[in-house]
Amino acid sequence: MPTSFVLNALVIFCIICWGAWGIFDKVALKRASSSRVLATIALLSTPFMLGSFIYLKAVNPLWMPTFEVMLFTLGTSLSVLFAMLFYLKAMSVSEASLVLSATSAYTLFTQFGSWLVLQEPLVSERILGSILITLGVVLISGSAKFNLKADRATLLLLLYMLLASFLWGAVGVAEKKALSFASPMELFFGKALWESLFAIGFYVYFKAKNKPAFVLEKSGFGWVAGSAFCLQAGSIAYLLALSLATASYVVTICGCYPLLMYLLAVLILKESFNIQRLSGIALVTIGGILTQYTQAL
Numbered sequence: 001m002p003t004s005f006v007l008n009a010l011v012i013f014c015i016i017c018w019g020a021w022g023i024f025d026k027v028a029l030k031r032a033s034s035s036r037v038l039a040t041i042a043l044l045s046t047p048f049m050l051g052s053f054i055y056l057k058a059v060n061p062l063w064m065p066t067f068e069v070m071l072f073t074l075g076t077s078l079s080v081l082f083a084m085l086f087y088l089k090a091m092s093v094s095e096a097s098l099v100l101s102a103t104s105a106y107t108l109f110t111q112f113g114s115w116l117v118l119q120e121p122l123v124s125e126r127i128l129g130s131i132l133i134t135l136g137v138v139l140i141s142g143s144a145k146f147n148l149k150a151d152r153a154t155l156l157l158l159l160y161m162l163l164a165s166f167l168w169g170a171v172g173v174a175e176k177k178a179l180s181f182a183s184p185m186e187l188f189f190g191k192a193l194w195e196s197l198f199a200i201g202f203y204v205y206f207k208a209k210n211k212p213a214f215v216l217e218k219s220g221f222g223w224v225a226g227s228a229f230c231l232q233a234g235s236i237a238y239l240l241a242l243s244l245a246t247a248s249y250v251v252t253i254c255g256c257y258p259l260l261m262y263l264l265a266v267l268i269l270k271e272s273f274n275i276q277r278l279s280g281i282a283l284v285t286i287g288g289i290l291t292q293y294t295q296a297l
Helices: 003-028 034-043 046-059 067-093 096-102 106-118 124-140 151-180 186-207 218-241 245-256 257-268 275-293
Strands: none
Touching: 003 151, 003 186, 003 218, 003 245, 003 257, 034 046, 034 067, 034 124, 034 186, 046 151, 046 186, 046 218, 046 275, 067 096, 067 151, 067 245, 106 124, 106 151, 106 245, 124 245, 124 275, 151 218, 151 245, 218 245, 245 275
């Protein structure tokens, strides 16, 4: 089977999973706080960790996770955790649409990071595609106007968004680098293992505050479980795609998932559809086409 076909199938599957993940997350966040949703998603990494361990053992009965892989995945998992914490901190002091829009620029950090660290070429069409996708997400999320003031709170908000974007962008570069000494499923196993252990930390934190750590209520658990499944399934497809193409291409093209997320929100959650969001869809689509055109570069 041609590599390009497999790569395209993985990218499409990733976008579908992450787009659906956004819908599950939206509904879950109406039923529980963001920190409890995050803690529950970490807890639900456990079955994915066990599943990937069984798979790796079936492929190679002598396989055991190496110190190098576990140390690396600890670093990337902590980076993702801190990025999410910065993201949630920004969400707590500003509109969700603004934060989602601004942090979607992480693909640009990946492109320049890939050029500096991985010696991948800077492709003008891919950079333009990334910019168009970011602008499209801005319009889709409803953030046409940003009312920011030159004060300390605004500076902190910008810092939170910058740190979240930088860390997400850097993780894509680091994971591509790690594929030189580990397989995609080994990286996924390490990631899922550390996330499962983070759930213990969340439990201790919430226990100290005498609050429930996880979303176990019937009305919310199903949505969080759906969010966790889509997130992890998309991550597997993403890592497999990353092993077949450059980081700057895979991270950018998979960054189109907000387009599908919005279309699903219109169909399932009955969110409003207007000219601004139609313009955003057009920009993300054009950006995705430009990026897809650079797949072989």
